[in-house]
Amino acid sequence: MLWTEIWLFNVHFTFDFPRPLMPNLVPVGGLVTKDAKPLSRKWQDILNNSSKSGVVLVSFGSLIDLNLMPEFSELLARALARIPQTVVWNYKGQAPAGLGANTILVEDFPQNALLAHPKIRAYVTHGESCSLHEAIYHGRPIVVLPFFVDQWLNSKMVQSRVIGRRVLQSELTEQKVFAALVTAMTDPKIRDNMKELSYAFRDNFRHPLKAAGLWLSHVIKFRGDHLRPVVHELYTYQYYLIDVSLFLLCVFLLPFALLFFLLRCLCRCALRVPRKIIGSFSSKKEKDE
Template identity: 35%
Template sequence: MVTPTRRSAVLVAILMMASEWHDNNVAMAANILALVVTPSPSHHIWNRALMLALAARGHKVTVVSPDPEKHPVPNHRDIVLEGLYEDIHASYDYEAMSKESFIQNTITIFDWGYDSCKSALASKGARQLMDLSANETFDLIIVEEAIDDCFLGFIPVFGSPPVIGITAYSSPPWAGYVVGNPDTPSYVNTYNLPFSDHMNFFQRMSNMLLHTFVLLSRRFYHMPLQQKLADNFFGKSIPPLTEIEKNISLVMVNIHHSLDYPRPMLPSLIPVGGLHIKPSKPLPKDIQKYLDDAKEGAIFFSLGTNVRSDKLTPDKRQMILDTFSQFPQRVLWKWESDTLPGQPKNVKVGKWLPQSDILAHPNVKLFITHSGLLSTQEAIYHGVPVVGIPFLADQFTNIQKCINHGVGEKVDYDTMTKESFHGAINKVLNTPSYTVKMKRLSEQFRDRPETPLETAVYWTEYVIKHNGAHHLRSAALDLAWYQYLLLDVISVLITGIILCLTLLYFVAKRVYKVVTKTKKIVKSKKH
């Protein structure tokens, strides 16, 4: 029997627990600034998934980007960096970038970052953000670990609160560099080389040289240019950008061990690959019917958000259409114009298509893609094999990983012919092992203790709760490069060995002379 006294004690305990829960949640409701500047719709798709999740948790999130939220939600505020897309698209030809060498592509990416950051700082949005610093503070700043590093200057402007890095761009070398993650180019391919984790001698040499080139180019080419932009905007009172980024508590990278090769990872490098993927939603009625009626199956074709299909050269476009007309499958093509000249009967186009939801349809048998990371992850999540046509950056690496896993084939855009394109499509469609292996890879990709978005939210709130995560900081960040590589220790050891060998040489030489002289004396006495 529960006595009134005991009942009162239980009630008090419940009220105290409820009060504590409320206080903890109020304390966790943080003011967050997100500097996600890269003018790329795919980056925005990945970034916004985290921002909207944080806003839904009750945090106030201010997002600085060129992509305003189309459907405003509570706790979410946009500061728009206007004009970035227009400036970038006028300056860069993504189709031409497919012909560049990996070294040229690296420099192009850094130049792209300079032009992007220059336009961003010249925008009204950047001035609006600077004005905000007069009367607003933030509990956390989230920065995009991409190529717009001039925006790191806003961190000291807002009092240097804890900082988290995020990147939709797999795990580029600089993402690990800023938290001191070890470099292992002997078996971890750099971000844009299409190698596996089992490289031959020449691949390891190429990988090591390009990896070093990327880091040196960023340190001595890219960052000085970003520093110049920052100095012009903020004045020279802010610390160097290379010092600011050392205070990043952790970086969340868009990788997962099912697709990406195993690598050393410090606790401050958090894998959250595929955090943008959501459960599939109902398709628009016309697309649903088109795919439902595809008795022979369907092919989905999209070149992503940066490369526009309607800007392909006429000969490439016609070659693609001629190839599609030879297949019994229906084709759904992301085509950015109102009409498609020479459109075959089995091809349907759309300016915008819900990619992940389309890939979830059971009749979609093949995804022809530019091999962007988000597209690759969505194909894996839904178990659809791929034919990749890479253009730039990590796209070459992404499709090579699919090839190594036996779930896709590659076609080089520059040398693509009707025969090679047809052959790749036919091979993947009519070889059951591609689908079988992709279904198996999909199971591995989905099999996690929590969703990647839940992981990302947890670590974001972890950094807020502990006012940073400096206990995760690697001591490697405090070492000079020669100390990190143990060159000082190696040089001392080599010097010691040389001195020992030299001393041994002179001792042996001396002993030899003594022994030789003694033998001569003994020999002379005998005579």
């Protein structure tokens, strides 16, 4: 991995926290973002017949099987049942208990096209990067319920940018999920921040997919040796500055070591004088006797 000529990272500078990057680390966040295609008649009818309060999309991707987490699914179903909006939930399997009359379960939906629709009020997700980028691209407030890996960091960025709300598994309750949904849809600060971030996210010099293609083409033509940092050629002790740390440690400890030996010598000299005096006094006393 150290000799990889180029890395393409699914991060975007408008959303992710700032970080130092080497020339061979190229951010291409937003690869999946694009303008929406027209919805099919089926989805147009669903949206047209939905609540006047709008629609909430819910999706946890293909890696998380909610059928294996019945308690979580039931808790989320009850929270969604309390909002006035129509809920379209990407869900496979038996319907969870507590499902509200406002919730429609589908095994799949055109996520990008639906997020672009003006009736979408919020997007509930586990916090996977591509889904977040799509929501940001279309300017939809986000509620993140993270499970693992990068989802915790992504949810923290959502909270930090004030473009939505997150609810961690350790604090998951029906009331907190409901409150997060209401806040995400009604807080004007979240709405304004998401709108501004969406404009910034779209304002690229080139689409991330095109940028990735250009970088790959560059590496194929010229290889990537000129992009790789010299740090990969350092020894372990150089990379972790062990030699520098040892030198500084010696410089720091040297004055204390010298002071210690000086005090030790002074103490020895101070102890020798009384011994000589006592010895000479004892010898004189023995002669007198």
